[in-house]
Amino acid sequence: MENAKDYYKVLGVSKTATPDEIKKAFRRLAMKYHPDKNKGDRAAEERFKEINEAYAVLSDPEKKKQYDTFGSSEFNRRYTQEDIFRNFDFGDIFQEFGIGGKGGARAWRVSFGGRPGGVGSFDDLISQIFSQGTGGVGEGYEKADRFASARPGEDITLEIPLSPREMSEGCEKRLAFDAGGLEERISVKIPPGVGPGKKIRVAGKGGVGAGGIRGDLYLVVRPQVDSRFRVNGLDLEIDQPISFSSACLGGEIEVPTAFGGSVRLKIPPGTGPGKKLRIKGKGLPDGKGGSGNQYVRLMVDVPKRLTVAQKELVLKLQNEGL
Known part of the structure; x- marks a missing residue:
């Protein structure tokens, strides 16, 4: 199957389709490409695989959310076939097709992950269904049934x-x-x-x-970060108060980092409130060897009370047009 595909188009539903509508579309197409009706038909086999893959994604709220968020190409780079079909219940499919009952379906889920009975992937499983049909039980199904009583617990x-x-x-x-x-x-x-x-x-x-x-x-x-920091994607942000004189004349300040310790930053003269300074690489890791940054938002600290000397100085500044 192609790495990128539109699962909504595969099932013939819109992106706003309800879970019931998605399930009905899947059942209709699954019956149309039923192995008994298309035994040995390679095109029908491929279509059947696509239908099940699309339903495995769109019927799972978390996988559907990831698919809608990242799009088909990025989703298929992030999710392998094993990821897509993990915890996918084949029970409805196999019961409709008359294969081994609910226990047999769960056994196939074990076979898909661990290869007992010689079934290594979903493609292998579907190929066996199409080659054997569903009217009889072949060697693969016998082996799967033996494993039905030894299935793993929930993740x-x-x-x-x-x-x-x-x-x-x-x-x-x-x-x-x-x-x-x-x-x-x-x-x-x-x-x-x-x-x-x-x-x-x-x-x-x-x-x-x-x-x-x-x-x-x-x-x-x-x-988990200190309450002083805000998380914005991979970046961290913190507010740092500075004095009015530092905003006007510039200077240096000590800024804490989320990793512990602090770094010294230079404040350029004429810094306005809200200006952001960057500390490169002090954000969260991206899982690929890189990381985000820490941003320091400078907030001019205006005192609520002034001493007599401070008030006189501010009045002088006011008289000078500041």
Whole structure:
């Protein structure tokens, strides 16, 4: 299949289609390209693959959101076939086609990920259906049925808050969580340079399934920054007060960073309120070896109370036209 395709056009629905409309369109097309009606037809086989791929994305709220946000080309660069069909329930498809009941469908989900029964990908699975038809059960289905009682548990997704330094330099985190009734305590190494929203997979630490087989744990990185900072994409922003004299004459200030410590910045003479200064590379990692920046918004500090001497000086400035 092509890497980039319009899943809405594949199913013949609009981008505003409801979940029910998407499901109805999928069922109609799936029955049209039913393996029993198109046995050995390569064109129908390819169309059937496209239909299922489109439905696997558009029927999943999170994948649909990502697809709508990034577009087809970028989505298919971010998501592999395994990602697209992960946790996709083949039950409806196989039950309609009369293949092995619900247990058999779940067994095929195991086969897709782990290759028992010789099925290594969704393409392999569909090819077997079209070559064998759905009226009888071939060797692949027999093997799949044997695995039906040993299916993995559900995957678990958790957010993991990380400071900018932890995201940039990497760290080790100790986590405690409920894995479907099982109290789990693990230590996870976070690689350096992880970006916001990055998923870190910990194999075999998800929910417990039949036969004791466990799903996977996915940790989604969430930036955790000091309340003084604002997060804007990969950039961090902070407000820094300066005196009226520094705004007029220029000077130097110490500015804290989200990584700890501070840096010295020069204030150019004649700086107006709201001017932003950049500290390059002190933002959040982008997951590709780069990072955002820190921006310092200068705020002129106007005192509410003046001493007698200060008031006299301000009056002199006022008389001079300042």
